[in-house]
Amino acid sequence: MTDLNERAHALTPSQRLDRARYSREHTRILGGSGVGWALDAMDVGLISFIIAALATEWNLDGTTTGWIASVGFIGMAVGASVGGLLADKLGRRQVFALTLLVYGVATGASALVGGVGALLLLRFIVGLGLGSELPVASTYVSEFAPKRIRGRLVVILEAFWAVGWTASAVIGYFVVPLENGWRWAFAIGAIPAVYALVIRWGLPESVRWLEANGRLAEADAVVRRFETPDARPEPVPEEPPAPRPAMRRGTLADLFRGGLAPRTFALWSVWAFVNFSYYGAFIWIPSILVAQGFDLVHSFGYTLIITLAQLPGYAVAAWLIEVWGRRATLSVFLVGSAASAMLFGTAGEVWQILLYGCLLSFFNLGAWGALYAVSPEIYPTAVRATGAGAAAAVGRVASIAAPLFTPWALGLGGAGLVFTVFAICFAIAAASAWGLSDLKGRALPEV
Template sequence: MTSLDQHASSSAAARLDRARFGRPHLKILSGSGVGWALDAMDVGLISFIIAALGAEWQLDSATTGWIASVGFIGMAIGASVGGLLADKLGRRQVFAITLLIYGVATGASALVGGVGALLVLRFLVGLGLGSELPVASTYVSEFAPAKIRGRLVVVLEAFWAVGWTAAALIGYFVVPLENGWRWAFAIGAVPAVYALVVRWTLPESPRWLESKGRFAEAQTIVDRFEHGSVAAAPTASAAVPRAGFADLFRGGLAPRTLALWSVWAFVNFSYYGAFIWIPSILHAQGFDLVRSFGYTLIITLAQLPGYALAAWLIEVWGRRATLSVFLVGSAISAMLFGTAGEVWQILLFGCLLSFFNLGAWGALYAVSPEVYPTAVRATGAGAAAAVGRIASIVAPLFTPWALGVGGAPLVFTVFAICFAIAAASAWGLSELKGRSLA
């Protein structure tokens, strides 16, 4: 156990761990989940938009690959910076700011007249998105009762499927229209408005408040989560020592950090390499734009049952087993999808890939904040996400190149190998099913 792990749980943290799930928890989950869904909608939209822009602007695959990848460059930077800021400024503050940044940048993308301006704005979008995702999962995990913490974070991640489905619907009904991609970007500006909701209606994390010595504020918030029933009197515990990036490798945390980074890197590479390009791959195989978008919509819907099963299993099997099994399922599905030729095969194996991969994402987001104590929780989750985003920068550039070399079988064989490596790496993570956060 590290020195940070040995920090005694404050009364507010203990009360949150044993609290019953109620309306305040639902407000945190739904409020964060809407932000999460809006994130997914933005990331999902670009997969449809680059297919449309490729045809309208007569772009080559390298250029469309960069339109996708530049956003992930921003996400890599944003994930690491956002985590550090969330540990210094607070979870809610950074959550709201990042929603505002990427919402405004997405809306402005509707007005661009060329690739250069679009690349700049997609980078800014990535900064906001990359900062927001690890902060949101940390935020929810710090409010969740210990017995259902993993399940609630998987439910939060399930909002990703809602957002990606919304992107697929917009891609199917809006993007094929004249200037449809501009209207799609305009719709993506909604997070800028939602940022105000987050800033003024959601509370700050009591665990973070106590880590800064703000005990009275923390206790007041916890009181609301216990419906006015105070389970324990406030104690004058010391604030958690300030910590930074280097602490992710101290006091026994290094093995956890390296294992988590490995899972994030290989899952990101495979997921974004596949799902950003699926509409374009189908279009290249001879399906018209509307049909390829329609098939992608069907494949996307399979994400929801994947999340549902992962949310149940994560408190039954535990984090590592659930994550590993879903990653093995992703590897097998990727191999099958790479060889699919008939429409029924594309839909079946695509749905299986979507089901297993997004279930794995749910488990990964649940386990990531748990790996670290409060002082470096958002920093650790953000650093892992940043490593993953580096892999996701490469993936959209790798896919069109590999398609030219060996077609879909080569591409999805590589993705299957990456999923298998991630499944093995998952066993290097700590198992905290039902246990209190440090």
């Protein structure tokens, strides 16, 4: 065993990570990042319930409530691009913690607002934090994961989104309908500000980022935490690979060089169409049900049931992504999302709303898991967070339009028109997915 360890340690830190067996340290990375991810989802999900309540309490029209949702996505579009750049320059863990702090404080402050103007400003700040955190977290986990299960771990990370969205549905059902319940919901959303301290001091910096920035001693110290007796490295070749050339710091322009341009455009297309359809639908489902004559409690209850279907969607995607690969899994789940959207647009009976809504949740969130898995994989370390962040930023631009489109289209042609448009968007995203590279079972690109 000593000889095996000596040969393993002759490899670079990132190569040793790729060969490490899954350990408690991986669980700590996944769990620590996943809790932050769930808190993000809880915040985004809460606004869908709060909008429905504020529309009644403040007598708001569809345009105003649409802007309350969209202004957060404007912040997310800015945050996604800036957060990715900062993560490539300052480190994954630092930016992850900072973003949690920003949006946690702003969400808590939203509980004190007395009018639409202040709420719009704070929702923009919340969006800055949320938009920065999501691509950084997926990059962080993907860089620690062994190559043979990397996709699966990132999908499991994304599954924490369902946990957070379910938490928001529970809060929406039990808390928001109460007097000043929406204020208490925002106060609960301040939890990420506290959790940011756990992230900052409890989790290590990305080994690949440390290595790319010449901090090899620190990278080696972190890798040793993953090479415990219960996670001994797998056998390695007799001759270690040749050392990689030194990495320079990447820029946005690098996303279109060295053959990356086709992948970048394909990735941006998927992100844009999936964001538009997902947020256009799920932010507005409680309000759509209210508009169809259901009261707040029943609308929120149905939304909670629909939300629960996200969990098996993630579970199936996590299994298939290492069996079928990234592209096939992503495409199939997007086709399922398109079919489910068409069906949901025709739903009139309660059983139809629940069945077709659950199918939409199942397929759409499974697709999200595959999308977050593939996004960091197509770029080298120097621009990995930048690339994932840029794609997320493009998606957020589309999500800005979605909450504004939905109330307008509902007035024009009802739920049938709205969900037909979403189905078309899912179908375009499914076709675009085949322009992505598939790194199932392969090491992440370093240069």
